[in-house]
């Protein structure tokens with residue numbers, strides 16, 4: 001945690017709250033509060049990596065990437081509501097996929113609220129409700145979407161007035177995938193995946209998403225990649241630097257709205273590592289192929305498998321084939337691209353709903 005312009009962190013708030021309290025820190029002001037608490041809800045998307053190219057691990061433990069993200073219609077909703085002065089942060093998690101999500105300070109949404117409050121110079125007295133629509137630990141960046149949504153929501157609720165660049169900078173501190181959760185649509189990610197260039201695309205892609213109840217740890221998948229390479233016989237340590245030109249075919253197909261071309265160009269250097277850790281994923285890929293997918297791929301670090309379909313109906317048929325074969329624990333149908341973190345509802349203190 002780096003102190004923001006609001007000054008150094010004050011004493012801790014009430015036990016377990018993580019808030020900074022108001023007393024003893026006269027540089028801080030309480031967030032505006034009155035009879036009706038202000039509230040804001042933000043929706044942020046999960047993602048599929050249409051391509052994920054991974055270079056050799058660097059001294060900082062991270063891998064240089066070239067990745068093409070697409071935001072999809074499975075989304076997280078984060079609602080922030082002001083609490084009484086000194087009450088600190090309270091996180092609650094709901095939704096179909098809420099098991100295993102922390103509600104303490106390790107929750108990325110909690111950290112996002114703290115970062116924004118620090119910048120705004122206010123106490124983070126905020127109730128954070130996460131409604132999780134993205135599979136947890138599935139390689140679809142649900143936690144990153146929570147963080148992106150919480151940044152946008154806290155900026156609004158705490159009147160921080162942060163610029164897009166400032167939000168992006170805070171996002172990159174929270175995780176490599178968080179900046180994309182802010183931006184949405186389709187973008188090429190470089191660096192750790194946090195440096196983004198929007199990509200022009202035409203049309204909509206329809207996905208069947210096969211999920212597994214047990215997630216995979218992103219760090220473990222990257223470690224397995226280091227040990228085993230990308231699965232083409234080459235060593236991870238001796239890899240040529242990854243370059244965006246390698247995705248020229250994919251980007252051209254996306255720009256032309258050529259769905260079959262997109263299907264042919266899907267690529268994931270982490271797929272072999274994910275398959276090593278969860279060999280049963282091979283069956284999920286095979287069943288999708290038999291059901292006529294235009295291309296099936298492990299999403300990011302997995303274990304969700306994303307199968308590109310010709311239509312929403314075809315996506316449902318692929319999902320039904322997975323269910324019939326008993327190779328997945330859950331099926332979602334989604335489409336993309338969709339927008340990044342965006343306010344969908346807000347009420348000011350004591351005021352009428354804002355549009």
Ligand SMILES: C[C@@](CO)(OP(=O)(O)O)[C@H](O)COP(=O)(O)OP(=O)(O)OC[C@H]1O[C@@H](n2ccc(N)nc2=O)[C@H](O)[C@@H]1O
Pocket residue numbers: 049052061062063064065067138139140141142144174175176177178191192193218219222299300301302
């Ligand atoms: C693999 C990807 C592909 O988009 O997504 P997921 O499949 O997890 O959603 C990302 O690279 C995950 O990004 P994110 O989940 O934000 O990662 P971070 O919190 O920044 O880092 C978690 C861990 O992943 C590893 N990591 C992450 C990014 C990167 N470029 N190189 C890495 O080696 C590091 O071991 C790090 O400790």
Ligand SMILES: Nc1ncnc2c1ncn2[C@@H]1O[C@H](COP(=O)(O)OP(=O)(O)O)[C@@H](O)[C@H]1O
Pocket residue numbers: 099100101102106107108109130135136137138139140141142143144146147215216218300301302
């Ligand atoms: N809002 C969150 N804050 C912190 N951790 C989270 C949050 N949501 C999920 N997690 C945890 O982080 C890990 C990875 O989460 P997630 O973003 O869902 O998957 P992935 O990194 O595979 O895309 C999981 O162990 C999950 O419990």
